[in-house]
Amino acid sequence: MDELNLQPPIEAVDVTRVRVMVDAIRARTTIEVVDEPAALDLAGRATVPDPKRPGAVIFAAGVEDVVTVMNLANEFQIPIWPVSKGRNWGYGSAAPAVENTVVLHLERMNRILEVNEDLAYAVVEPGVTYRQLKAHLDRHHPTLWCDCSDGPPDGSVLGNALERGLGVTSYNDHFGTLCGLEVVLADGSMVRTGGGEPGRCHTWNTHKWGLGPYLEGLFSQSNFGVVTKAGVWLLRRPEAFASFTFDLARDADLSRMIDIIRELTLKGVLASGTHVVNDIVALAVVTQYPRELVGRCSRLPDATRGEMCRRFTIPNWAFGGGIMGTSGQVRAIRSELRRSLRGLGRLTFITDGRVRVLEGFRALMDKLVGQPALQGALGSIFRALSGKSVELLPLIPHVHSVMKGQPSDYFVRHAYFKSPLPKPEFAHPDRDDVGGIWFAPIVPCTGQHVTALIALCRPLFERYQFDFYAALLMQNSRSMIVLMSIFYDKSDASETAQAKALYETLSEQTGLAGYQVYRTGTQGMAKLFKSAPEFARLVRQLKHALDPAGILAPGKTPP
């Protein structure tokens, strides 16, 4: 406990005390609170194992409600777990770290308060989603693009940024594009970072660091305040755009490919939104387990995986990204990509025109549904010309449009890879009780580090009998996130136990090897900063200064 009198870690919040606070909210305010057992069961669902059930869920309609709730939480000494949209799948969804913590849901605070077209930023509330922001920009501000993740389109723009999630364009570092926060602190006071809002300071949403110490970082991946509003930088729609995919021919060249990607990014040829994916990632996106294997094995047999990859023309490793700029810049980048990757595999550029051609071809194939011979012949011709199977036709337009910041339900359906349910139009793994845990160490972006980490983790996935899913995301020019997903069957107790054991082993082994995760969910918070005690002490000192009673999100930082 160090020298500070912090609250000891608690196992669970006392439900009878929660009830007293809920009664007070109902008696004194018009704020909606839910505490029916069935609703709380649903609210406590998550794709990770052993999620904690909240003691109640409060729906704030505005910043005044957040202030009111924080004041009541102090009065009754009840801890609060703020949630923006709760789409934190793989990291704990909307569930708190400590049983019976009261969830403060911000999804109803969903106003886009401002879009500044000249200066390319928006000011939004935490309930604003990628889908909503994109639709708003397309309709009212067509010169602006937003970044999005390839995760849930209904995820919160601010929630993802505060957890330091990644996107797909040159604005992929979502926390890096936040500028100007309004925050309600644990004591119920409200503060705006830097110099404050326009009127007091015109650069609140344009100058990230403000004046004096830069404090916005305090409110990311932490429990120091509830962010109720923030500026988000947007991209200027480029004159020209192309996306590309690259299929690596030989596994032995993975290390070299990583080094090439780093150099291209350092030199400003590629944006850092570049993603590398392995075969399981691609398979999970485009298909599902063969019906006969669902529920019968926790890991695809090698032969089956190989056969599926051949059928779908999926390589062991591929990468892709977007290219934007003037026509001249896009041309120069395409030519440099060709030069750098020559001899290593197949590089394919995708343009809006090419997407239209592919969509026409797909429509033609659909029309031939009663003529399998003709379909088959056309498919073979397509495969011979493009090197891709016709089964990949639906994928390509989604790859192309997500790189422009168009959120898509397409990719997040990968969560249903092992599920007995067919992939739904709108994926919602919590609703469908799908199991999945993200494990996301970050490594220096060198072929050596990336392949060393993979060599450490892949055998562990094999030992615990799970598919090795690895997406390598450039966080910046120098760091790569090795995002691994453990898909497991929540209805199978032993598979769930194995998934937890794999997660723990991965955490321990990669930590010992000197790799840190870039982000953790509720499943990993208890062991945060284990190897950095003096940093943990500093975090505790600051937490104690701002929240001595531990009201905000207990369990999120070390007690």
Place this chain on the structure above:
Amino acid sequence: MDELNLQPPIEAVDVTRVRVMVDAIRARTTIEVVDEPAALDLAGRATVPDPKRPGAVIFAAGVEDVVTVMNLANEFQIPIWPVSKGRNWGYGSAAPAVENTVVLHLERMNRILEVNEDLAYAVVEPGVTYRQLKAHLDRHHPTLWCDCSDGPPDGSVLGNALERGLGVTSYNDHFGTLCGLEVVLADGSMVRTGGGEPGRCHTWNTHKWGLGPYLEGLFSQSNFGVVTKAGVWLLRRPEAFASFTFDLARDADLSRMIDIIRELTLKGVLASGTHVVNDIVALAVVTQYPRELVGRCSRLPDATRGEMCRRFTIPNWAFGGGIMGTSGQVRAIRSELRRSLRGLGRLTFITDGRVRVLEGFRALMDKLVGQPALQGALGSIFRALSGKSVELLPLIPHVHSVMKGQPSDYFVRHAYFKSPLPKPEFAHPDRDDVGGIWFAPIVPCTGQHVTALIALCRPLFERYQFDFYAALLMQNSRSMIVLMSIFYDKSDASETAQAKALYETLSEQTGLAGYQVYRTGTQGMAKLFKSAPEFARLVRQLKHALDPAGILAPGKTPP
């Protein structure tokens, strides 16, 4: 004083108590301390008015010394003012904010601890200078470039970054390129941000945000810790490079030019290192006051300024920057610049080859020193061909090389614009008792905001009879720093009083108009966050948590 029991602001530290601490340092350690009156007089010099004299100056040789000094400072309750190199000219130099504060000088901690060529970063101590780092890279790691400011080459790389100074390349946001800090806190404890150093965490210097709350921002423009080591990101030497200058033809187009620069930067055509300068900036760089006016007027008469501008072919407004990338990218950017700026003025590209030609020409002119007629004829031809006077010949290679991150003494000599001394080879305004105050508001990067701020400030410079010096620096794609310098004669009490009055009026008027400075020196610290009391309160809470006795740099944040 809010609810916190902070130390009240003090006028001066008690010198007798300082002496007790100095004696203890001498008795118990081998750390060098200086407290001879003449040395302290020099240490208390600054280009700003009324600098405060330190009570002693301690020279730390390593992080252990910093820890020892902080422990002794706590034991004797003596405040400490850390200084990296002290080249903070225009913002207070090496002098503290409160009289008799003990300066902890870090210039002897000047080791380049690591250069990672693959990942393009260095780990350096606070005493490492731009000149030193550049020379080290040129010699040992020629694939790497560093950014530098166009300020003093012997300035500290870390000191400038922690004060959030600006450079000239795409890595111009110096705080933005710091990654991984080692910090000694006020209580003498040492912490490394994020996950800590390699061995414990491989990404300490490659992943800026670390894991958990991002705390590095706490240590910039503040008094929360002494940074003793940090990672600094470096640029990969590009395949192709060109610099350019643009002379605006008509003042009325300034607003339009600013909007064009913003769009070019938002679109990734220009890097944010772009600088716009007015006539006085250019004159101060290339020449000095006419001898007969030195000491006789505090502001150039309009006719004289106009005549000097014509002679040197200096426009009212110009801007310049660097272009890097593959040859194809540089070509595409050059063509886009030409397209965007067509009809607005004269665009000139500078390449290494062109610099060699100009240097050859300059050597030829020097050889003709005895033949003024020939010199004059050659000069006229040069002017007719290039649109530039031969007097600008020495400038061009410096503009070109600084954009590549080559620090230069050339620009900082502008401080001697009004000085009776000739411009020295190595500028040192403190040594030469030159007067200068930076005033640096930041505005949203629109022509409207920039011209509104200029319209507010220029008449104040006229009213107080000072030359209106304005350099507009892109801090990022959305914000522009309007850097103004007040050159004044320190030996003239009334001119000094006018300079102070101008500074105060500028601060007040721009603050009322909603513009914040991006940085302040000791001259402005007393009024920090005047318009943001709730932010000031948060800063105080954090300061109190880390430094309840106010040991570190009193006066730097609001008491």
